[in-house]
Amino acid sequence: xxxxxxxxxxxxxxxxxxxxxxxxxxxxxxxxxxxxxxxxxxxxxxxxxxxxxxxxxxxxxxxxxxxxxxxxxxxxxxxxxxxxxxxxxxxxxxxxxxxxxxxxxxxxxxxxxxxxxxxxxxxxxxxxxxxxxxxxxxxxxxxxxxxxxxxxxxxxxxxxxxxxxxxxxxxxxxxxxxxxxxxxxxxxxxxxxxxxxxxxxxxxxxxxxxxxxxxxxxxxxxxxxxxxxxxxxxxxxxxxxxxxxxxxxxxxxxxxxxxxxxxxxxxxxxxxxxxxxxxxxxxxxxxxxxxxxxxxxxxxxxxxxxxxxxxxxxxxx
Amino acid sequence: xxxxxxxxxxxxxxxxxxxxxxxxxxxxxxxxxxxxxxxxxxxxxxxxxxxxxxxxxxxxxxxxxxxxxxxxxxxxxxxxxxxxxxxxxxxxxxxxxxxxxxxxxxxxxxxxxxxxxxxxxxxxxxxxxxxxxxxxxxxxxxxxxxxxxxxxxxxxxxxxxxxxxxxxxxxxxxxxxxxxxxxxxxxxxxxxxxxxxxxxxxxxxxxxxxxxxxxxxxxxxxxxxxxxxxxxxxxxxxxxxxxxxxxxxxxxxxxxxxxxxxxxxxxxxxxxxxxxxxxxxxxxxxxxxxxxxx
Amino acid sequence: xxxxxxxxxxxxxxxxxxxxxxxxxxxxxxxxxxxxxxxxxxxxxxxxxxxxxxxxxxxxxxxxxxxxxxxxxxxxxxxxxxxxxxxxxxxxxxxxxxxxxxxxxxxxxxxxxxxxxxxxxxxxxxxxxxxxxxxxxxxxxxxxxxxxxxxxxxxxxxxxxxxxxxxxxxxxxxxxxxxxxxxxxxxxxxxxxxxxxxxxxxxxxxxxxxxxxxxxxxxxxxxxxxxxxxxxxxxxxxxxxxxxxxxxxxxxxxxxxxxxxxxxxxxxxxxxxxxxxxxxxxxxxxxxx
Numbered sequence: 057x058x059x060x061x062x063x064x065x066x067x068x069x070x071x072x073x074x075x076x077x078x079x080x081x082x083x084x085x086x087x088x089x090x091x092x093x094x095x096x097x098x099x100x101x102x103x104x105x106x107x108x109x110x111x112x113x114x115x116x117x118x119x120x121x122x123x124x125x126x127x128x129x130x131x132x133x134x135x136x137x138x139x140x141x142x143x144x145x146x147x148x149x150x151x152x153x154x155x156x157x158x159x160x161x162x163x164x165x166x167x168x169x170x171x172x173x174x175x176x177x178x179x180x181x182x183x184x185x186x187x188x189x190x191x192x193x194x195x196x197x198x199x200x201x202x203x204x205x206x207x208x209x210x211x212x213x214x215x216x217x218x219x220x221x222x223x224x225x226x227x228x229x230x231x232x233x234x235x236x237x238x239x240x241x242x243x244x245x246x247x248x249x250x251x252x253x254x255x256x257x258x259x260x261x262x263x264x265x266x267x268x269x270x271x272x273x274x275x276x277x278x279x280x281x282x283x284x285x286x287x288x289x290x291x292x293x294x295x296x297x298x299x300x301x302x303x304x305x306x307x308x309x310x311x312x313x314x315x316x317x318x319x320x321x322x323x324x325x326x327x328x329x330x331x332x333x334x335x336x337x338x339x340x341x342x343x344x345x346x347x348x349x350x351x352x353x354x355x356x357x358x359x360x361x362x363x364x365x366x367x368x369x370x371x372x373x
Numbered sequence: 374x375x376x377x378x379x380x381x382x383x384x385x386x387x388x389x390x391x392x393x394x395x396x397x398x399x400x401x402x403x404x405x406x407x408x409x410x411x412x413x414x415x416x417x418x419x420x421x422x423x424x425x426x427x428x429x430x431x432x433x434x435x436x437x438x439x440x441x442x443x444x445x446x447x448x449x450x451x452x453x454x455x456x457x458x459x460x461x462x463x464x465x466x467x468x469x470x471x472x473x474x475x476x477x478x479x480x481x482x483x484x485x486x487x488x489x490x491x492x493x494x495x496x497x498x499x500x501x502x503x504x505x506x507x508x509x510x511x512x513x514x515x516x517x518x519x520x521x522x523x524x525x526x527x528x529x530x531x532x533x534x535x536x537x538x539x540x541x542x543x544x545x546x547x548x549x550x551x552x553x554x555x556x557x558x559x560x561x562x563x564x565x566x567x568x569x570x571x572x573x574x575x576x577x578x579x580x581x582x583x584x585x586x587x588x589x590x591x592x593x594x595x596x597x598x599x600x601x602x603x604x605x606x607x608x609x610x611x612x613x614x615x616x617x618x619x620x621x622x623x624x625x626x627x628x629x630x631x632x633x634x635x636x637x638x639x640x641x642x643x644x645x646x647x648x649x650x651x652x653x654x655x656x657x658x659x660x661x662x663x664x665x666x667x
Numbered sequence: 668x669x670x671x672x673x674x675x676x677x678x679x680x681x682x683x684x685x686x687x688x689x690x691x692x693x694x695x696x697x698x699x700x701x702x703x704x705x706x707x708x709x710x711x712x713x714x715x716x717x718x719x720x721x722x723x724x725x726x727x728x729x730x731x732x733x734x735x736x737x738x739x740x741x742x743x744x745x746x747x748x749x750x751x752x753x754x755x756x757x758x759x760x761x762x763x764x765x766x767x768x769x770x771x772x773x774x775x776x777x778x779x780x781x782x783x784x785x786x787x788x789x790x791x792x793x794x795x796x797x798x799x800x801x802x803x804x805x806x807x808x809x810x811x812x813x814x815x816x817x818x819x820x821x822x823x824x825x826x827x828x829x830x831x832x833x834x835x836x837x838x839x840x841x842x843x844x845x846x847x848x849x850x851x852x853x854x855x856x857x858x859x860x861x862x863x864x865x866x867x868x869x870x871x872x873x874x875x876x877x878x879x880x881x882x883x884x885x886x887x888x889x890x891x892x893x894x895x896x897x898x899x900x901x902x903x904x905x906x907x908x909x910x911x912x913x914x915x916x917x918x919x920x921x922x923x924x925x926x927x928x929x930x931x932x933x934x935x936x937x938x939x940x941x942x943x944x945x946x947x948x949x950x951x952x953x954x955x956x
Contacts, residue, residue, distance in 0.1 A: 074952070107951065110784060111783070112780055112783060112784070112950065112951040113950045113951065113952075114948075114950060130785075130786050130787060130788055130789070131684055131687060131786045131787075131788070132786070133786065134784060134785055134786035134787075135786050137784070138784075139780075139784050141780055143777045143780060145776060145777035145778055146778060147702075147776070147778045147781065148702075148706070148776060148778075149706070158694070158698055159781060159785060161690075161694035161697075161698075162691055162694050162695060162698075162782070162785040162786075162787055163691075163785055163786050163787075164687045164690045164691050164694075164786070166690075206781075470873070473869075474870065485775075572775055573867060574767065574771055574775075574867050574868065574869055575764070575768075577867065577869040577870070578760070578763060578764060578767075578869045578872070581760075581869065581872075581873065581876075582760055585756070585876070586715070586756050586757075586760050589751065589752050589755070589756040589757075590718055590719075590752065590756075592751065592752075593718075593719050593722065593747075593748050593751070593752045594722055596744050596747055596748065597719065597722040597723055597725075597726050597744055597748065598722060598725065598726055598729075599735075599736075
């Protein structure tokens with residue numbers, strides 16, 4: 057299905073070079089609404105990709121459009137876009153409240169309305185107590201949260217967050233993740249880059265894996281994992297007779313390993329074809345009246361995909 | 374497991390002498406400056422007056438060269454104390470731009486990258502840090518001022534002969550002392566403004582302000598209050614007064630050039646005040662910690 | 668989340684969002700004027716601007732009722748102070764510091780991206796920042812010149828009042844203030860543009876200083892690309908040429924004020940258009956400065 061350009065973020069053959077240094081190269085992406093995680097090692101081009109989305113840098117080649125808009129129409133474009141950058145810096149001498157309110161006033165919001173939206177945004181990041189203190193005296197986590205509040209204060213439809221969980225304590229981290237998830241469910245485009253893979257994994261609708269400026273993989277995490285053929289999928293089957301199940305499974309070519317769990321109540325299967333494996337398991341259960349407690353993929357997450365595609369020297373889908 | 378139980382061992386190898394460690398900063402400082410091509414080009418340009426001076430001295434003493442060039446006896450001027458003073462004045466002007474260009478950046482970049490704290494938390498003191506940075510400017514400015522001036526002096530002495538060297542050895546002393554005072558002042562000001570404003574552009578502008586804006590303010594003060602003491606904040610003029618005495622300019626020559634607007638002691642006091650203010654700023658602002666105003 | 672609370676700008680070319688632009692400009696001016704006029708960083712501009720004022724104040728105190736001086740002499744000293752100090756040094760360096768900081772300062776403090784991420788045209792950002800700088804410098808230096816003028820003629824008593832209100836005084840004051848504002852406009856536009864082109868605009872600033880100081884020796888066509896060329900001839904009192912000072916005060920081919928003012932405005936506008944064009948291509952890259 058052709059994506060609707062007015063509801064997607066589209067990269068068409070986008071490259072960005074900083075002089076002779078590669079930022080990103082030949083990126084073709086379509087990001088639908090929901091939470092998208094940008095995952096990759098340092099210097100892989102995540103921030104460049106985010107800066108390209110928000111117009112802070114311009115592509116050397118190709119075209120980026122956000123909901124059918126470009127930064128050349130800033131009045132319309134930035135009404136829809138909020139960006140929490142990685143720069144831990146603020147205008148000099150401002151309080152958290154002033155920082156957000158000034159930003160809203162620049163957006164053309166009237167005084168009382170700006171004050172209302174500021175209060176609302178500060179409440180959402182639970183910073184009300186410190187709102188009227190100067191930002192220079194904030195802790196790293198507080199600065200991170202106030203920047204997040206500034207990015208969401210104008211109710212954007214595209215929210216770009218560069219390492220938004222950096223410096224946050226576990227409580228603030230979990231609150232922020234809940235906030236991103238809620239925003240994603242409301243239909244916003246939430247683009248997050250983060251190194252905390254297991255946390256973004258929980259809320260991501262799709263991931264974009266990047267390495268050395270290239271998009272290594274993109275899509276829903278399960279789909280990406282399925283495509284990584286060189287690493288057989290790991291599936292954990294909890295059952296009463298793991299030894300018997302292992303012997304039945306081993307008779308098939310696509311099963312490359314079946315390892316009994318230490319507790320004797322499960323078998324970890326590595327298969328080259330997950331779909332065939334599930335069909336086979338159904339057949340065994342039905343034909344042999346085999347009791348299976350649970351079946352769960354063991355490496356169908358961002359962390360594993362990251363390890364397979366990037367951590368282990370990379371690969372392509 | 375406790376660290377001492379592991380195989381980890383602290384470094385016990387040979388170390389360079391503690392006194393020489395500031396030279397690491399100097400080496401890297403010089404190397405960073407000369408990474409800039411425009412800066413390198415300008416440094417090379419600073420040697421142009423030396424080459425012109427060298428050619429001039431040669432032509433003055435070479436009948437063959439005069440004949441080839443067709444200048445004969447018409448070549449103007451003599452190479453004496455006034456000639457060397459003018460030469461130094463020109464080189465000092467070019468050197469000022471060199472110091473304003475390269476000096477503040479050496480420290481402001483450290484502040485911008487929060488590396489002052491790193492330097493000072495290692496076994497390097499504030500004095501050594503400053504010494505390392507000042508040595509960069511001192512080396513650069515020496516190479517463009519007193520060293521070429523002394524080379525010209527000795528070339529002149531060699532070509533002139535007849536005991537000229539011994540009769541005029543005091544000029545060499547004046548060149549050396551005059552330049553060292555100037556280098557010390559420029560380097561101190563450059564470092565002090567850098568630690569004060571911590572931004573290269575502002576520090577360069579402040580240096581310009583001290584040496585261009587204050588003289589104008591001094592001139593206005595003289596005009597409004599009908600005095601001549603406004604010259605005390607014209608530090609370029611003050612150092613020229615000191616040089617004029619070092620180079621033994623005659624009273625008439627000093628008067629004609631306006632080098633007698635204030636007495637010599639006042640010129641020294643003015644320069645010392647500037648240096649004291651720089652030391653005070655360096656002591657106050659060059660610290661291994663930074664306080665954010667919350 | 669809804670976006671109903673934000674005014675939606677209209678897109679058609681014939682119906683530009685003037686209301687949004689006006690409110691954005693007003694917000695920007697409020698922020699920038701607060702920053703430039705009241706920040707600790709601006710203290711030096713006040714010191715620079717009011718140093719001659721203090722001197723004229725001391726002069727007024729030490730020469731009450733015009734003792735030891737005359738109106739003619741003080742008028743000449745004021746003209747000298749204005750042309751040599753204010754025009755060539757005070758306003759020049761004040762504008763260099765303030766207008767350079769408008770954008771370079773944001774880059775140094777890594778806060779320019781907040782402006783770039785707001786729904787504001789970058790051209791409007793240039794205009795807003797320039798206007799804020801112009802208002803600040805004009806206010807500071809005009810106040811300083813006004814006070815100087817008051818001190819110069821105030822201490823003469825009745826003859827001074829007569830010179831101001833019944834003589835050429837008020838006209839001269841008007842000219843001084845006009846030239847002050849025009850100087851802020853001209854130098855401001857130059858330094859704003861330089862700060863968008865060069866990482867360290869001070870070095871080209873020195874070139875501008877040299878050009879503005881010695882443009883009198885250039886061919887007459889080139890002289891028209893100098894701010895002081897226009898300002899010198901708009902100054903109300905001519906300084907007699909004296910030695911090296913003649914280089915700064917003599918005008919070889921004067922133009923009428925009706926050409927000088929539009930000429931300067933045109934020069935500044937052209938520089939600002941260039942700055943606006945330049946900022947459209949600016950990307951965020953905060954390197955150590």
